[in-house]
């Protein structure tokens with residue numbers, strides 16, 4: 001399903017972070033600090049003075065308070081987003097323009113670690129950067145040398161290494177791929193995944209989940225985390241042009257801005273436009289760049305843009321090539337793509353050749369997240385391709401969060417609560433199936 005949002009005046013908010021996700025209808029002011037729309041009950045109201053005041057739950061004792069000025073919250077009177085069209089503003093899960101934020105209570109199997117005091121070292125921060133992530137990964141490798149392996153699977157346009165972090169037995173018969181951060185402004189997903197990985201590492205030797213020892217499970221299956229598939233785009237969304245090193249890329253980004261402005265695709269000042277960036281550093285939407293009915297991708301942009309341009313050919317981008325290089329490298333039992341927002345799990349697609357197994361994966365993840373399930377159009381995305389390629393892989397897309405991207409750090413605790421068990425649940429699922 002595909003629908004464009006046209007608003008009569010220049011005032012419009014596009015909250016959708018993903019091809020398949022959508023925000024509610026136009027939200028006044030800056031969308032990311034507002035409840036996303038009708039029916040949404042779990043978003044945190046966030047004003048300019050908001051300081052991430054959510055109470056820390058068990059196991060969350062180390063979350064870092066975020067002081068005023070660090071929240072990413074914009075003045076409520078700030079400029080109104082002027083993005084007039086985007087791809088698929090209402091995905092299949094949003095037929096009524098709802099937010100998908102109707103989350104039921106997840107039920108997490110018995111375990112001895114997810115709600116225990118933890119020793120997290122990955123800090124919850126408003127703009128979790130590429131450099132911070134690399135530092136954290138390197139520390140994991142130093143602290144848990146026999147449990148984690150770091151690999152570089154490719155290099156971005158701006159020369160950043162794209163990392164894969166394997167937790168568990170690299171030679172195990174079963175493998176799980178979890179990737180995130182493919183859309184720039186969805187940069188809470190790398191933070192979430194790094195916390196998931198650290199949870200796994202901290203509890204690797206002693207953890208018991210649903211009656212199984214983590215150490216036994218990790219001997220039978222490895223989890224491959226690719227937390228930041230689009231490092232340049234994320235740095236651009238987080239830090240503006242200062243996040244980009246190449247002068248050529250900076251110029252190309254400014255060209256995209258000029259084009260989007262003249263085409264009426266944005267009426268925003270440059271800094272807001274860049275915060276809302278979704279593509280890679282070269283203006284291509286990586287999740288429309290995979291060879292899953294790529295010709296059928298009805299791209300909303302015909303040239304490089306902050307969002308909605310599928311590129312000149314499938315796998316035209318180094319970042320999508322990096323992910324594609326993983327597709328047949330291991331015998332994948334499951335693949336998860338993290339996006340935001342919507343609090344929903346997409347598991348189906350017309351092109352899928354792994355329908356029953358993807359549904360089973362979605363069902364088991366739904367039990368711990370409380371997220372609803374839905375289909376998607378199956379074009380151009382990494383999940384779509386993993387499901388439709390030869391040797392199809394059971395795959396889902398999980399859309400986290402309930403407000404528009406980039407999400408304020410105040411959303412993190414809810415996202416964590418709903419997703420902290422996803423990796424362990426998936427591990428148990430693939431071992432039992």
Ligand SMILES: [Zn+2]
Pocket residue numbers: 017018019182183186287339340
């Ligand atoms: Zn996305």
